[in-house]
Amino acid sequence: MTVSVLLVDDQPLLSLGFRLILEAQPDVTVVGEAGDGAQAVAMTRALRPAVVLMDVRMPVLDGIEATRLIVDSGSPARVLVLTTFDLDEYVYAALRAGASGFLLKDVPPADLVTAIHAVAGGHAVVAPAVTRRLIDAFLPHLPDPATGRSLADEALHRLTGREREVLELVGRGRSNTEIADALTLSEATVKAHVGRLLAKLRLRDRVQIVVFAYERGVIARGDRDGTA
Template sequence: MTARPTGIRIAIVDDQALVRTGFRMVLEAEPDFSVVGEAGDGAAAIELARSTAIDVMLMDVRMPVVDGIAATAAVTAAERAPRVIVLTTFDLDEYAFAAIRAGASGFLLKDVRPHELVAAIRTVHSGDATLSPRITRRMIELFAGELPAMPGAARPASAMLDTLTPREREILVAVAEGLNNAELAARFHVSESTVKTHVGRILQKLDARDRVHLVILAYEHGLLSSHGPSSEQGPSDDRR
């Protein structure tokens, strides 16, 4: 009888077998990591996600049959979908950025250091993103006008944005500006635990995957370009 994998279940998707082997060696050195599958193209990755319980999928971008962008969109659209980390050779790969818009939680360069890869997987598994909001916003500014809209990537209705309190709207904009929890706490004169509560509510109300998704939503809805100190809301309190 085969033992059930424990810990974080990971799948590796890349069209180069040597790359998959290298990642597997790094990941299997971690006692709480289990590599539960591999795929050499996007179509195989989609099938793997359907047939196997996976927590985090490492996804190459440029692959035969089905590329990583389309595969990411299909994988993340499924119920109980794994988190996807996009792998790219270039740090300014617009295709990798398109995959993030398709549902990935971040991207890593293929020459990532082993400890950084491990840390990124743990971060994504915990529900956060591997890409800082500041980098994400720069990414969107550079490429959003050039990237094709992904099928099924619906923008939230204005009514969803209207469910945010004035303070939550301000925090959304601040998150999109790249502030981390400590910086948010300092700006709004609240504790980091209060910040986490606000961010959690914003994620829930906007049906967002993570902070990276919040940056994208804020940008797409023009909240960054129109926002300035005391714009729309004026001085805010912490009302809910």
């Protein structure tokens, strides 16, 4: 199946580079290019791409707000944010807005194509190791659970004990294989638990599970995994 992609970047040379990479693929089609967030929202509505490759810092409307508008509109398009590590705080905001993952702008072409297909298939593209580094960078910016919503809220109460264990391990950036080893479960069972977490917590993907775990205090400040 061919994946349709909308490119969103205010730097024409970067946009051209991504277009050349993607148009060389037999199963990817670039349906349009937008130079700012407002154009991205309008073109997503008009062109209905499967994936929106979204820059963060742009004129008129930034990529974070554009992502939120696209997700809130009910569009089936999946947003894949492009950024660099010095923009981590913007990436976090974008993930909260509903982005399905992120890539660095120096991503190898093969990895870019793989990520686009993964996102189009409904998966998140943030690798576990990258998730751990990302969360470490975000910890100073996260709300203190003591002043945020209670851990005894309705969403967490709906989880079983095993689902809470899986939630914590996903929050620490563990892969399904690592979770299966830690809990002595099959990978299929872990995948089933992750699916139930998404349904019960009304989240879009694995990335949002990580954000949820930190925001709700399931992973405490200073209580980091320590693995790379």
